[in-house]
Structure formats: C-alpha cells, structure tokens
Amino acid sequence: MQKIFSYQQLYQFTYSIFIAIGCNNEDATTATEALLAADLRGIDSHGIARLVGYVRLWEAQRVNAKPQIKIVYETPSTAVVDGDSGLGLVVAPFAMQVAIDKAKNVGTGWVSVRNSNHFGIAGYHAMMALEHDMIGMAMTNASALVAPTFSIERMLGTNPIAVAIPAKNQPAFVADFATTTAANGKLELLQRKNADAPIGWVQDENGNDSVDANILKKNGALLPLGSDREHGSHKGYALGSIVDIFSAVLSGASYGPWAPPFPAYVSMPENMPGKGLGHFFGAMRVDAFRPADEFKYHMDNWIERFRKAKPAEGFDKVLIPGDPEREMEIIRAKEGIPIVDAVVDELKKLGERFDIQL
Amino acid sequence: MQKIFSYQQLYQFTYSIFIAIGCNNEDATTATEALLAADLRGIDSHGIARLVGYVRLWEAQRVNAKPQIKIVYETPSTAVVDGDSGLGLVVAPFAMQVAIDKAKNVGTGWVSVRNSNHFGIAGYHAMMALEHDMIGMAMTNASALVAPTFSIERMLGTNPIAVAIPAKNQPAFVADFATTTAANGKLELLQRKNADAPIGWVQDENGNDSVDANILKKNGALLPLGSDREHGSHKGYALGSIVDIFSAVLSGASYGPWAPPFPAYVSMPENMPGKGLGHFFGAMRVDAFRPADEFKYHMDNWIERFRKAKPAEGFDKVLIPGDPEREMEIIRAKEGIPIVDAVVDELKKLGERFDIQL
Numbered sequence: 001m002q003k004i005f006s007y008q009q010l011y012q013f014t015y016s017i018f019i020a021i022g023c024n025n026e027d028a029t030t031a032t033e034a035l036l037a038a039d040l041r042g043i044d045s046h047g048i049a050r051l052v053g054y055v056r057l058w059e060a061q062r063v064n065a066k067p068q069i070k071i072v073y074e075t076p077s078t079a080v081v082d083g084d085s086g087l088g089l090v091v092a093p094f095a096m097q098v099a100i101d102k103a104k105n106v107g108t109g110w111v112s113v114r115n116s117n118h119f120g121i122a123g124y125h126a127m128m129a130l131e132h133d134m135i136g137m138a139m140t141n142a143s144a145l146v147a148p149t150f151s152i153e154r155m156l157g158t159n160p161i162a163v164a165i166p167a168k169n170q171p172a173f174v175a176d177f178a179t180t181t182a183a184n185g186k187l188e189l190l191q192r193k194n195a196d197a198p199i200g201w202v203q204d205e206n207g208n209d210s211v212d213a214n215i216l217k218k219n220g221a222l223l224p225l226g227s228d229r230e231h232g233s234h235k236g237y238a239l240g241s242i243v244d245i246f247s248a249v250l251s252g253a254s255y256g257p258w259a260p261p262f263p264a265y266v267s268m269p270e271n272m273p274g275k276g277l278g279h280f281f282g283a284m285r286v287d288a289f290r291p292a293d294e295f296k297y298h299m300d301n302w303i304e305r306f307r308k309a310k311p312a313e314g315f316d317k318v319l320i321p322g323d324p325e326r327e328m329e330i331i332r333a334k335e336g337i338p339i340v341d342a343v344v345d346e347l348k349k350l351g352e353r354f355d356i357q358l
Numbered sequence: 359m360q361k362i363f364s365y366q367q368l369y370q371f372t373y374s375i376f377i378a379i380g381c382n383n384e385d386a387t388t389a390t391e392a393l394l395a396a397d398l399r400g401i402d403s404h405g406i407a408r409l410v411g412y413v414r415l416w417e418a419q420r421v422n423a424k425p426q427i428k429i430v431y432e433t434p435s436t437a438v439v440d441g442d443s444g445l446g447l448v449v450a451p452f453a454m455q456v457a458i459d460k461a462k463n464v465g466t467g468w469v470s471v472r473n474s475n476h477f478g479i480a481g482y483h484a485m486m487a488l489e490h491d492m493i494g495m496a497m498t499n500a501s502a503l504v505a506p507t508f509s510i511e512r513m514l515g516t517n518p519i520a521v522a523i524p525a526k527n528q529p530a531f532v533a534d535f536a537t538t539t540a541a542n543g544k545l546e547l548l549q550r551k552n553a554d555a556p557i558g559w560v561q562d563e564n565g566n567d568s569v570d571a572n573i574l575k576k577n578g579a580l581l582p583l584g585s586d587r588e589h590g591s592h593k594g595y596a597l598g599s600i601v602d603i604f605s606a607v608l609s610g611a612s613y614g615p616w617a618p619p620f621p622a623y624v625s626m627p628e629n630m631p632g633k634g635l636g637h638f639f640g641a642m643r644v645d646a647f648r649p650a651d652e653f654k655y656h657m658d659n660w661i662e663r664f665r666k667a668k669p670a671e672g673f674d675k676v677l678i679p680g681d682p683e684r685e686m687e688i689i690r691a692k693e694g695i696p697i698v699d700a701v702v703d704e705l706k707k708l709g710e711r712f713d714i715q716l
Contacts, residue, residue: 075465077435078646106464107433112647151676153668163600173603175596181589200589207670225583225590231539231558232583238533238679239597241664242521245531249656250647256663273659288436289470289608298607301631305614306599310511312565318509321596 003344004336005358010036010048013351013358017051020354021058022065023090031089037124039337042328045185046121049343052350054087054118056264063087063117069094076106080251081113085276088119088140092279096125096138099283103134107288112251115275118142118262122162123176123325129164129283130172133292136164137282141247143261146180147221148241149234152207154221155257158183159243164322166286168296170303174322179240180222187213187222192340200227246280253278361702362694363716368394368406371709371716375409378712379416380423381448389447395482397695400686401534403543404479407701410708412445412476414622421445421475427452434464438609439471443634446477446498450637454483454496457641461492465646470609473633476500476620480520481534481683487522487641488530491650494522495640499605501619504538505579506599507592510565512579513615516541517601522680524644526654528661532680537598538580545571545580550698558585604638611636 011032018028039047057063067086071079079098083091095111102109119125122138129136142157160183162176178184182201190197190213197213204210205219212220224236248255254274261268286295309318339347344358351358369390376386397405415421425444429437437456441449453469460467477483480496487494500515516536523531536542540559548555548571555571562568563577570578582594606613612632619626644653667676697705702716709716 073648075643075646076463078465078642080647105434107436108466108468110466110642110646147670148664148667148676150669150673151667152670155664155667155676163596165600165603173599175593175600177590177593177596179593181584198588203670225593226539227585227589230556231585231589232535234677234679235533235535235537235583238521238535241531241679242523242533245523245657245660249653249660250644252648252652252656255656255660273656284436284468285433286608288433288468289438290431290610294610295607298610298613298631299603302603302607302613306506306513309506309509309513311508312505312510312561315508318506318513319592321592321599 002338002340004338006336007036007040007333009358010039010337013347013356014048014051016356017055017350017354020356021055024066027087027090030093031087034089034093034120034124038121040329040332041121041123041325042332043121043185043325045183045188048339048347050118052346053262053264055350057117060264062260062264067091071098077102077108077110079111081111083113083116083276085115085117088117088277088279091116092119092125092138092281093128095279096128096136096281096283099281100129100132100134103283103285103288104132108282108284111281112246113279113281114248114251114253116253116277116279118277119279121176122160123164123174125281126162126164126176127172127174130166132283133166133286135166135284135286138162138279139243139247140279141244141253141255141259141277143259144257145184145216145222146224146240147203147207148237149224149229152203152205152221153257156237156240156244157259158222159240161239161243165299166296167299167303168293170300171326172322173299173303173320174325176325179225179236179243181225181227181236182222184222187216192342243280248274248278250280251278360696360698362696364694365394365398365691367716368397368695371705371714372406372409374714375413375708375712378714379413382424385445385448388451389445392447392451392478392482396479398687398690399479399481399683400690401479401543401683403541403546406697406705408476410704411620411622413708415475418622420618420622425449429456435460435466435468437469439469441471441474441634443473443475446475446635446637449474450477450483450496450639451486453637454486454494454639454641457639458487458490458492461641461643461646466640466642469639470604471637471639472606472609472611474611474635474637476635477637479534480518481522481532483639484520484522484534485530485532488524490641491524491644493524493642493644496520496637497601497605498637499602499611499613499617499635501617502615503542503574503580504582504598505561505565506595507582507587510561510563510579511615514595514598514602515617516580517598519597519601523657524654525657525661526651528658529684530680531657531661531678532683534683537583537594537601539583539585539594540580542580545574601638606632606636608638609636
C-alpha cells in the first residue's frame with residue numbers, strides 16, 4: 001500500500017525535477033523545501049503527491065520556471081508582488097520575505113501577490129516569521145470548489161489561513177486550516193478507501209446533503225466551515241471570501257470563480273479579471289507591541305494553560321494548534337515519509353521522463 | 359411582547375445614562391453611537407439591552423467613566439492602547455482611529471488594546487475605516503464560555519472578528535461574526551422562547567451533545583465554529599485563540615479563562631495575567647496595494663458576481679456579508695427599533711434611578 005522514503009531521498013528527487021523543468025538552483029531549493037514541508041508535517045495532499053501536477057502546469061505553460069518575481073507597488077508597510085507565473089512554492093517565500101523586511105522597518109509588513117500558482121501549505125510560509133520573533137500570516141485563494149451559503153455554484157476555493165505565533169520555551173502556535181469544513185485532501189483520502197464522507201462536508205449539484213466522496217466530479221461542492229446556515233456556514237463563507245479578496249482583489253489576481261484551476265487539463269476560466277492565483281502574507285514584529293520577552297513569556301503561559309484545560313472523557317489532552325503537525329515532523333524526520341503506492345508509481349513515471357531515479 | 363422606539367428616543371435615553379454615570383459629552387456621544395449601531399443593525403443582543411450591564415460594571419468600579427485613554431507603545435504601523443478601564447464603546451473607536459491614522463502614514467495600522475471592556479459590535483469599529491477607503495478589522499476577546507475541541511473547560515470567549523471592505527457602487531462587504539457556531543445572543547433568544555438549541559451549538563458539563571439553551575448555567579459550554587472535530591471545530595478553536603492572542607497577549611490584557619466577565623455579579627478571575635479585556639484593530643489603505651478606484655471597481659465586480667451565484671432551491675439569492683444588517687438598518691431607521699418588554703422594563707427601572715425618562 002505504501003513505501004517509506006527518507007526526507008533526503010524525496011529531496012534529491014524533487015530538487016532534480018525542478019532543475020529538469022528549468023528552475024535555477026536557488027528556486028529549485030526553495031520550491032523543494034516548501035513542497036516537502038507538507039510531507040514532513042503529515043499534510044500528504046499538499047506535498048510530493050502534487051509534484052506531477054506542478055510539472056503538468058509547466059508543460060501547459062501555466063507555470064514559468066524562470067520567473068522575474070518583483071515588487072510592483074509599495075508603501076512602507078505594504079507591497080504587491082507580481083509572481084510572473086512562477087511556482088507558488090517560489091513566489092510565496094519571496095513575498096513573505098518582503099513582509100518580514102517591511103516589519104523590520106515599520107513594525108508590520110503586508111504583501112498581496114498576483115500572477116502566482118499553488119504555493120503548497122500556508123503554514124510553511126507563515127512560519128518563516130517565527131525566527132524573527134514575528135507573527136506570520138499566509139493565505140491564498142484557489143480554484144473554485146466551494147458553494148457559498150444558500151448557493152449551488154462553486155465560487156470559492158478552500159482558501160486556507162495560516163497564523164504562526166512565536167513562544168519562548170513552548171513550541172510556536174501554528175494554525176493552518178482550509179476555510180471549509182473539510183479540505184479537499186480529506187475527500188481524496190476517502191476516495192482512495194472507497195469510503196463515505198460525513199454529512200456536512202459536501203453537497204450535491206442541487207444543494208442536498210451528500211456523503212459521496214466523489215461528488216465534486218458530479219457538480220457537487222465543498223461546504224464552507226460550519227456546513228449549513230444553522231451551524232454557521234455563513235461564517236466560513238465570509239472567511240473564504242476575505243481570503244479571496246485579500247489575496248486576489250487587493251493584488252490584481254483572478255478571484256472567486258475565475259481563480260485558475262490546479263489540474264492542467266481543466267481549461268482556464270473565460271474573462272479572467274486578473275492575473276493568476278493570489279496570496280496574502282503578513283508579518284508583525286511582536287516587539288512592535290510589547291517587549292519580545294514579555295510577549296513570549298505570556299505566550300508560554302497561554303499555551304501551558306490551554307494544555308491543562310480539562311479534557312472531555314475519552315480524550316487525553318487539549319491540543320494547541322500546530323501540535324499534531326510538529327509531532328508528525330519529529331517522527332517522519334527520523335523514521336521516513338510514507339508515500340502511497342499510487343503516488344510512488346506516478347513519481348516513478350515522472351522520473352523516467354526526465355531520467356531521474358526515485 | 360415588544361415596543362417600538364425611534365432611534366432618537368433610544369439615543370436621548372442612552373446618552374443621558376452615560377452622562378449620568380459621569381461620561382463627558384464626547385465620550386457619551388461616542389458610546390451611544392457605538393452601542394445603538396447594534397440595535398439599528400438588528401444585533402439586539404449587543405445593543406441597548408446591554409446598557410444595564412454597563413452601568414452595573416460602572417457601579418462595581420470595573421468601568422471607569424472618565425478614562426485617560428492613551429498610546430503606551432508604538433511603531434510607525436503599530437500601537438498598544440491602554441483603555442484605563444474605560445467603556446469599550448469609547449476605547450475601541452479611539453484605538454480604531456489610531457489604526458486609521460497610522461494607515462494614512464505608512465499604508466496600514468494595527469492596534470492592540472488592553473485594560474478595556476465590552477465594545478459592542480465589532481462591525482461598527484471595523485466600518486470606521488470605510489470612509490477613508492480603507493479595509494477595517496476589529497476583534498475582541500471576551501469572558502470564557504467556549505470549550506476548545508476535546509475539552510470540557512471554558513477557555514475562550516465568543517471572540518468575534520469583523521472585516522469591512524469598501525466597494526464603489528455596491529455597498530461595502532461587512533463580515534462580523536463570533537468564532538463559535540452560534541453567538542451567545544442566539545442562546546438568549548431561545549431561552550426567552552423556552553426553545554431547544556440545535557445539536558452542535560453547546561455541550562453539557564461532560565462534553566456531551568446538548569439542546570438545552572440554558573446549559574451555560576449548568577457548567578456547559580458553547581462550541582467553536584465547526585461544532586465537533588469531524589466538522590472542523592479545531593478551526594473555530596484556532597480562530598478564537600488567534601483573536602484572544604492578538605487582542606490580549608499582544609497588548610497585555612487578560613487572556614483565555616482570565617478574561618474579565620461581563621456580568622458584574624461574577625467575581626473577577628484570580629491571578630489575572632494582564633489588565634482588563636483586550637481588542638485588536640487593523641486598517642489597510644486599499645491604495646497601499648493598488649489605485650483605490652481600481653480596487654473598488656473589482657470589489658463591485660466581486661460582489662456582483664457573488665450576488666449572481668446560482669441559488670439552491672428554496673432560496674432567492676446568495677447574500678454578501680453585511681447584507682442582512684444593512685437591510686435591517688434601513689428598515690429600523692425608518693420604522694423604529696423594537697425592544698422586547700423585558701428589556702423595556704429594565705431600562706425604565708434604570709432610568710428611574712437617574713431620573714431619566716425613556
């Protein structure tokens with residue numbers, strides 16, 4: 001069912017593929033690290049399993065392997081970055097670095113990005129801020145799979161939000177989540193197992209409840225966080241909309257139902273109102289609010305208090321956002337990363353084309 | 359069951375009460391406008407129904423009617439404001455104005471607030487940014503009523519987030535929502551009607567599903583947006599946590615289970631790690647990203663496209679965040695504001711004490 005690879009094996013393979021499609025050494029390194037952060041952290045749907053998809057986008061000339069990424073508009077605390085159709089895995093770290101640099105100067109930095117592509121996991125980019133004693137934020141729009149409350153039309157992507165907050169002795173607080181009830185990757189896992197989805201994750205083409213994990217192929221839609229109106233789906237819809245607007249309307253990327261699709265075989269929407277996919281990044285120096293040591297002391301206290309919250313029967317403990325991914329990263333760095341056979345086969349075929357061994 | 363009052367009647371009464379407890383003219387005006395924005399917009403739980411509660415906090419010396427609100431820490435794009443235990447209704451507009459002023463200078467402004475109190479509806483403060491062609495954000499922590507995923511202990515408040523985004527010919531996009539499945543005010547409505555709550559809003563003291571709208575009085579808890587783990591409650595828990603940290607850990611207010619309670623009869627938590635309640639405000643000039651006209655043209659396009667999203671059977675149309683409240687405001691400004699009898703009686707008693715007629 002699956003094979004175990006070391007991080008180094010996957011790194012060498014992925015890096016070589018990015019070099020093979022024309023990335024320079026620096027970009028290939030950046031992209032490989034950003035992509036494999038997902039596999040290390042246990043978010044398998046966003047890691048090496050997507051490498052074939054990125055290469056297909058390059059073949060379809062939707063990804064530019066030699067982008068001239070640049071700042072096209074700025075103020076002391078803001079910038080718009082044009083990704084020149086580069087890999088989001090390369091464009092996003094560039095833009096996050098701009099946010100960090102601005103925060104160094106004026107306390108915070110906010111960067112909206114246009115003309116980019118899928119950027120891997122949002123959490124990786126947000127976490128770039130941590131070593132600078134900054135709070136990091138990252139979000140992105142994505143191709144439309146989500147129906148707003150009261151609708152049967154797919155208007156928004158799963159539009160994730162990540163927020164990383166440094167602490168002192170405790171590990172950082174790292175939230176990273178799709179603004180839908182369940183991310184698309186969760187559906188893909190169920191498809192592989194031929195299992196049903198819980199009620200509240202998806203609806204069919206008429207807006208009825210569905211448990212069919214394949215319903216997106218039948219004009220169904222993912223549901224915003226909250227699932228239905230009574231349980232707050234209008235809040236998930238609002239969150240996904242905010243991500244879309246910050247990422248794409250602020251920057252001049254394509255928004256809402258016009259966001260470019262990830263699968264290269266899906267044709268581009270007509271009359272796109274902007275360029276490519278959009279992202280949004282933020283960095284806030286914690287010492288722009290209070291001395292960093294004081295802030296981190298209280299973050300430790302916050303985290304320790306929440307860890308001690310009384311668990312419900314049947315549960316060991318309350319988790320802090322980022323705990324599961326960090327624990328997974330420790331295990332996988334040591335014991336290797338399991339890749340399901342279907343993905344291994346795909347990667348091998350990809351490698352053969354470029355004469356690169358997995 | 360209810361009486362109708364004009365906005366002017368409620369304004370005169372509320373203003374007079376704030377003057378009676380010692381607010382100066384400017385603060386009483388600010389507080390009255392912020393408070394009644396809730397009644398106008400149909401968020402009855404956060405409007406004049408809370409006036410008695412504010413007065414009780416003043417009597418308990420937890421609210422200072424003559425605060426010296428000031429900036430205690432700042433960088434070009436950030437500030438921490440100390441509210442000097444003032445009414446949140448007064449402290450919040452002060453802090454939001456600081457954010458707006460900073461945005462004028464460097465593109466964005468971010469203000470974390472400590473030593474404050476309940477600030478009414480978040481949306482009112484976020485919307486202050488709109489007339490400046492800025493995106494406004496407002497959030498606040500609140501006394502703990504919400505159990506994190508896997509827990510039975512109340513650790514977070516309903517911690518709302520508001521985001522207001524200007525458009526051109528379309529009305530502004532205004533999202534304003536608690537990071538729980540249902541706000542506490544929704545439970546209060548059910549209590550009055552003696553009705554059950556839907557599964558997924560609350561849990562009992564052991565963490566079991568409950569439909570009891572009075573369960574918070576029996577050591578139950580509100581559930582984070584998402585309701586349960588399978589439907590993403592860890593995302594609602596993360597959102598509520600982010601609001602708590604931005605509002606209170608950044609500023610030096612009391613966070614998590616130590617947030618001061620709204621009812622004056624509930625004693626203050628022991629060993630509070632900060633001062634009072636915390637808020638967080640943001641303002642981003644849209645022309646810090648692209649020309650304002652261009653941005654607003656695309657916001658119109660975004661809104662118009664979402665309005666045209668295909669509705670599900672049985673629904674007229676897809677709503678844009680802020681639509682219901684704006685429509686309510688138009689009706690209530692014209693036809694008056696209905697106040698339920700129980701609240702009218704309370705207000706009359708309050709008025710008698712200060713010799714003020716409703």
